[in-house]
Amino acid sequence: MRRLLGCVIVIMTIGSDVIAAEVGMPQLDPTYWASQAFWLILVFSLLYFSISKFYLPKIKKNIDDRENKIKEDLDEANRIKNLSEQKLKEYQQILENSKREVTKILLDSKLKLDKEIQNIKEKIEKEIDSEVSKVQKEILIQKKDSINSINIISQDIASNIIEKLSGDKLNESSVKAVVEDISKKNIEKYL
Amino acid sequence: MQQFNVYKIGPEIKISGLDLSFTNSSLFMVLSATAIALFLFFGSKDKRIIPNKVQLISELLYNFVAKMISDTAGSKAKPYFPFIFSLFMFVLLCNMIGMLPYAFTVTSHIIVTLIMALFIFIAVTIIGFLKHGFKYLSIFIPKGVPAILLPLITIIEIISYLSRPVSLSVRLFANMMAGHTMLKVFGGFVISLGVLGGWLPLSFSVALTGLEILVAFLQAYVFAILTCIYLNDALNLHH
Numbered sequence: 478m479r480r481l482l483g484c485v486i487v488i489m490t491i492g493s494d495v496i497a498a499e500v501g502m503p504q505l506d507p508t509y510w511a512s513q514a515f516w517l518i519l520v521f522s523l524l525y526f527s528i529s530k531f532y533l534p535k536i537k538k539n540i541d542d543r544e545n546k547i548k549e550d551l552d553e554a555n556r557i558k559n560l561s562e563q564k565l566k567e568y569q570q571i572l573e574n575s576k577r578e579v580t581k582i583l584l585d586s587k588l589k590l591d592k593e594i595q596n597i598k599e600k601i602e603k604e605i606d607s608e609v610s611k612v613q614k615e616i617l618i619q620k621k622d623s624i625n626s627i628n629i630i631s632q633d634i635a636s637n638i639i640e641k642l643s644g645d646k647l648n649e650s651s652v653k654a655v656v657e658d659i660s661k662k663n664i665e666k667y668l
Numbered sequence: 669m670q671q672f673n674v675y676k677i678g679p680e681i682k683i684s685g686l687d688l689s690f691t692n693s694s695l696f697m698v699l700s701a702t703a704i705a706l707f708l709f710f711g712s713k714d715k716r717i718i719p720n721k722v723q724l725i726s727e728l729l730y731n732f733v734a735k736m737i738s739d740t741a742g743s744k745a746k747p748y749f750p751f752i753f754s755l756f757m758f759v760l761l762c763n764m765i766g767m768l769p770y771a772f773t774v775t776s777h778i779i780v781t782l783i784m785a786l787f788i789f790i791a792v793t794i795i796g797f798l799k800h801g802f803k804y805l806s807i808f809i810p811k812g813v814p815a816i817l818l819p820l821i822t823i824i825e826i827i828s829y830l831s832r833p834v835s836l837s838v839r840l841f842a843n844m845m846a847g848h849t850m851l852k853v854f855g856g857f858v859i860s861l862g863v864l865g866g867w868l869p870l871s872f873s874v875a876l877t878g879l880e881i882l883v884a885f886l887q888a889y890v891f892a893i894l895t896c897i898y899l900n901d902a903l904n905l906h907h
Contacts, residue, residue, distance in 0.1 A: 503672040503777075504845065509693065510779045511686040513674070516694035517780050521758060524701040528708065528757070529750030535712035536730045543717055 624660065632656045671848060672776055693780070696772045700761035729757070736893055741900035748899055755784070756892035763844060763884030767877070775887075776844035778837060785837035788895050796902035807901060836894055843887050847880040 711726025766773025796804040857869035
């Protein structure tokens, strides 16, 4: 009950307040119009001048500076990128050149080596040939020598055999002639 | 309606019969202007490539207003950029500061908005005549209108042109006053309905406060963009 009464009192006071206020709009009271106009013009013109003279140019400069900086940085980055690409190309060129050179050197040295090997091979073959022919000659000489000694031995044997069989001593020269004759006939067999 | 009362602060200043005393309205104008100046000061103080928060917001506002002007009035309106920017910032700050409890809303007074609107109207008209001479009057004669209708249309155009300052000022003033009155009424309901029933109007009050902040921004934007449109009419005469 007490609460309700309180509510009613509050409603009444507020209601009367609202009604009282609606009687006159303070906006339409001309007492301070001149003051408001004066202060508005004063404050706003001060604000306008400070904004147009100080703040906006500064903000504009900041924005422009940032844009320029970004643009410059981008340009610089592009420049460096191009440079690096060029360098890369150069590097690849150099790499290719050196590769080609290496192959060339390899080929050259291989050819040279082959030639040298050929030369040495020929030389050695020649040496071997000469050695072989020398040795063959020696062998031939030794063969002839051996045939001679064989002839002498066979003469001796033959004269001895004849002497033992017949008891006569034969003329040495005739035995020699016979043996030589036979050996000459059969020399093809032994050589 | 108490919140709209204007009263004297400090001594009475009278110049040739006019009462130019410093009032609470003047105080809040000064506060708004000071807030803008401080904000822009800190927003333009450091030259950073990566802006700090204040700088970021001030640059966003700069770009916002710059884009608004170039979109509606073209490149010819460049010289008026500082004025539009100041106007937008001033109206915005006055509206926003008015949203604080116990604060006075400068723009809720018709005389303030009317003076701004009249200044814009007169300035735009002068600019129009300076740029185009008497050809500026062709703004009242739209193209492609039948000859019979032309006198009527011209009269309507003249009336609409002359009512520009009224519509511009009343729009802002009425929006601000209505918003604050509504907040006050719902606040009154909260008190009168007490702890039991006051929650509903309280939630309305909270929602309305959000709406009013939106309106405060929107009305500043509308005020500025209408100024741009009027300026566009004066600068680029293509009807």
